[in-house]
Amino acid sequence: MSRTGEESGQLNYCFEKQQKYKRYFQRLYRQRYLFLMVLPFLVWVIVFKYIPIWGWTMAFQDYKPHFSFLEQTWVGFKYFIELFHDRQFYLVLRNTLVMSLLSLLCGYTFPIIFAIFINEIRHKFFQKTIQTISYLPHFVSWVVVAGIFTKLLAIGGPINQLLLELGLLKEPVLFMAKGEYFWGIVTVADLWKELGWNSIIFLAAIVSIDENLYEAAQMDGANRFRQIWHVTLPGIRMVVFIMLIMSIGNLINIGFERQFLLQNNLVKDYSEVLDLYALTYGIRVARYAYGTAVGIFKSVVSIILLLVANTVVKRFNDGTAVL
């Protein structure tokens, strides 16, 4: 009696399992269009995004392009050791960090201030116009911006003229040819291009603050400045933190477009950044493994920075992480 019961239980179990599989496959069949829709892009993401990550293995090999993966000689951390012994690398690292810190400081605080100022404008049409104008440079390519700045800062350009007329300079300065100005020029160019654009998010956060809070502050006798300090700034705290973490995570990924386009041979010691370094060694000199090692170094540093920034903000933000 008990035996048959057990058997039938087992049978039941098998039957249920079968049913479950059947239902699962039916579900798969019903979703066939979804699979078909996403399949090409799965292939795409694996080929164009994940195969390059697999390419990181190159950095640990004496990579030769015409050999297959198994035929390569493994060399361990040879190229990383070489990288850390290269004096040029430290120069490039310094340039990268200084320029990204500068652009973090300016490209982060000024948009907040700009957003607050925009919000204070009472005249709606004027406000809209200023916003539209301030977004314009964001849509223009770095090629154009670099062209504009090169021209502005040229010997006979408007900046030199202005400074000469104001008597701040005795003779025109070749700004673009002086290494010590390069960091400043890149930072200002970046600020000019992205100020309006980066303020969009802060402005949206300011606009969404509850109007009642301002009224309450007014009741308490707070003037405009006090309202900004006690209502606006605390109101956008969360957005400020999120943006801060994201920019710190990208600290080392400043790209190379600006530097590439604004630099010339005379300022190389100040303008070369990690990506340009990887580009020079990796592609122009065809030292693929070495160039890849630079890229890996960058990725690892940026992930560490992201995690550190998140932890620090968590500490300050009453234990809640933003990410």
Next chain:
Amino acid sequence: MRQVKKGERLFQISLYLFMIFMGLITLYPFLNVLAISLNDSLDTIKGGVHLLPRVFTWNNYREVFTYPNLVTGFNISFLRTAVGTGLGLLSTAMVAYVISCREFVARRLVTALFILTMYVSGGLIPEFMLVRKLGLMNNFWVYILPGLISGWNVFVLRAYIDTLPVSLMESAKLDGASELTIFLRIVLPLCKPILATIALFIAVAQWNSWFDTYIYCSGKQALTTLQYEMMRILQDVTSATTSSMYGINEYNAPRTSPESIQAAITIVVTIPILLVYPFLQKYFVKGLTLGAIKS
């Protein structure tokens, strides 16, 4: 009380002055370039052209369109923007729709695969090797394929789809509509504002990019882009002033100067953007905000 009001009045006035100043330093370079592009090139060399052309001429523009490189560049830039935006938008929308379907079996896997691309990338050299292996060097598709989908756009769009009423799609399903029909007939039309934003982002990125031409297609003149040609002229002018490297022979035609040509191309490159973005402003502001909140 009066004291306070006075202070605020002063604040408002200085605010307006500051904003006008900001507007001027943003617009001045563009107006200056416009004036130079419309000014006689010999006259420009004398200097002092600011907001208005002194000796008006269309010559610089005429000259721009006689350089075969620049004409090819314009065509290719236009083509890559059109194809890249169309395909990119469709691909982004398809991925975003699929990962917004809650009952989809492979939803988590697909989502994870695309999220990860936002944080890690192979980097310059591995991507270069990949393009070479795939035979995309000096090939038009290198402008389209590697950057077809951006994870960020996918998640902004998905966030938007999530705000649509589920009942709409469910009732369509009850009526026997397939997923494809729901996607094309219901989801896409409802997403128009956010799709406009994403299209703008893709189009601007396509129109403005020069580095892929530089690194992948510099061996083939027929695939040159406007921004790349401009970059070359710019680099020439820079090095001429710092007295090294290239010569400027190629563009040094008698009727015009590199500076005037550069100004004219700058305007040609900037005008299409100028015509589009102010009209999409309210959409992209919303799209950007949505993206920030969700990420």
